[in-house]
Amino acid sequence: MSFDVDVRCQVGEAAIALRFATGAGVTVLVGPSGVGKSSVLNMVAGLLTPDDGHVRVGERTLFHAATGVNLPPQRRHVGYVFQEPRLFPHKRVRANLLYGAPDAAPLTATAAMLDIGHLLERWPASLSGGEARRVAIGRALLSDPAFLLLDEPMSSLDPTRREEVLRDIERIRDESRLPILMVTHDAQEAERLATSIVRM
């Protein structure tokens, strides 16, 4: 089992509840705007604490209300790519990529895979949307995560850039074998990337 999630949480007016258990590959979370998809990612990441339930990824229990287990985000070994790239504006691309990386050795190979090797000395403000997104994905991968969370990684990209990021995610799915939990609005993306689809 990759993701074994059963969470309930009141967020403002919204009562969010979701249960799913999925195997290896990409689990895609789909559903209308405001239904709570990003909140579920935040509960898996440890940024939002569920009122009840459990979160297990692989063999590890990250949260279990009944026994009081609640690992802080930094101990969950999560690579989280937010809807906005959230790069550090005062750090060059290279330093952004290495932020949180236990080891600089995989930098060259990861940058080559994401086709961002020529951008290492640039500042984030000079990047296009697609480039910034790929740097955010690279930073998540280089932190040596146990799993990836991707929140609408193709949103607000033009069709060419979208295709590039789609291919990157396919490559990560097929080569790194990291469990991936991803949110998308787009049925075609879900169809193409998903090993499992969870509807909210």
Ligand SMILES: Nc1ncnc2c1ncn2[C@@H]1O[C@H](COP(=O)(O)OP(=O)(O)OP(=O)(O)O)[C@@H](O)[C@H]1O
């Ligand atoms: N800080 C907050 N205070 C009150 N309500 C909130 C807060 N954060 C989120 N919500 C509400 O919780 C619900 C779930 O939000 P969430 O961002 O998880 O949805 P989503 O499915 O990811 O939406 P989208 O697809 O539009 O990004 C929404 O109804 C939202 O208005």
